[in-house]
Amino acid sequence: MAFEMARMGPTRRSSDEFVQSSDEEASFADMVFGFMEEGQNLSGNSSNSDNYDDEDDENSYNFEENKAFWKEQEQTLQGTLYRTSSIETKIRQATKEALREFCAADNQCLCSRPVAKGCRNCLKREVCNRLINVGYNCALCKSKWKSSPDIPSGEHTYLEVLDNSNPKKGVVRVVIELNFRAEFEMARASEEYNQLISRLPEVFIGKSERLGALIKILCSAAKKCMKEKKMHLGPWRKHKYMQAKWLGTCERIKPTTMPLAFSYRQPKPKASMLTFDLLESLPGLHCSTAVEVV
Structure with a gap:
């Protein structure tokens, strides 16, 4: 729900968005x-x-x-990203394995309405099913919110794992966003903002509290960036809108098993954790290398 549009474009945004770089940057x-x-x-x-x-x-x-x-x-961003708990580490490792298995095969979407150049919905569903198969309480989460004076209406789909292995801590909510960095990328952003966004992992796996802290940092940076450039901050960039995506009320959906055509092949060399970028591999759902999740 985050396509970067012109300022006077539609207020409803999808969660896939690409950045256009600017060649004119004054000192x-x-x-x-x-x-x-x-x-x-x-x-x-x-x-x-x-x-x-x-x-x-x-x-x-x-x-x-x-x-x-x-x-x-x-x-502050790096400090928030580098802190992690044991449950986050375990789910991150399981997700990494699920993505590696998925990308090791030639997957051809057989949905009734396939998307050109690949299907992100199939990727989310397959990763979710693989996490369920290894024992995690994972589900597809669909958040949906109504318009308000501050933000437009919208909806977003992501993965969520609920863990209650530690009774003292209660239920721990871990969010999995397979396209995290792109959700915050902006066309015509400043060099400082783009550098900050480059620090984000393409795949985010973390507790909802950690995600909330990151959203606060990134929305504050987006507001500062637009102010410096004397541009209007789109309502889909505001803190409340980003919170509604992952931290609002959502519907948990157990994914159904859909047919996929697989063509298995030998695993390829692993990519570095520092160079892995799903933006390059997701559009066609063909991975040139096995992946490492940051």
């Missing part, structure tokens, strides 16, 4: 110094020069303030 420092040189050439008045000095101090302060903001966001 803030060059802009500041260029403005000062132009002012000195146009006027030799000492009072005007004092004004330019004041503006330079203010711009330098804003530059340092923005730099500190993005550095803090990146550090």
Whole structure:
């Protein structure tokens, strides 16, 4: 539910979205110094020069303030991602194996309404079934919310595992999003925002509390990015909208077994955990390498 559209486009967004890079990126420092040189050439008045000095101090302060903001966001993001629990580690390993098995075979979708270049629904269903087969209480979750003055209506589908192996902790909810990074990518984003998003794993597997912390960081960064570029923040980018995707009320659905045509082949060399990217493998549901989940 997160296609990046033009600002005046439809308010309803799908969860698959691609980023368009911008080739024109100006250096803030060059802009500041260029403005000062132009002012000195146009006027030799000492009072005007004092004004330019004041503006330079203010711009330098804003530059340092923005730099500190993005550095803090990146550090907080990495700290949140790298913390993990034993149950998250186990589910991450099981999901990695499920994806590896799925990608080791040539899978051809035989749905009644197949999607061109592959079917993400089939991938979600197959991963869910494989997790169920190894003993996890996994289900497809479909969240759906109505429009409000703040956000438009929408819906989203992801995987969820409920674990109650530790009675003291109660039921632990672990969210599995197979296309996590793309949910936050934006066209025309700033270099700082794109760098922050590049730190995200393509496949997210973590507790709902951890996901909530990440959403807060990323939505704050998106708001800052749009403010710096003097652009409107789309309602589908807001904190409430992102929360509704994964942290709102959802319907748990046990996946039915659908036929898939398999053509088994020898496993290929594993890709590095740092280079694995489902954006390259999902569209055609053909994996060039076995995958490692970050």
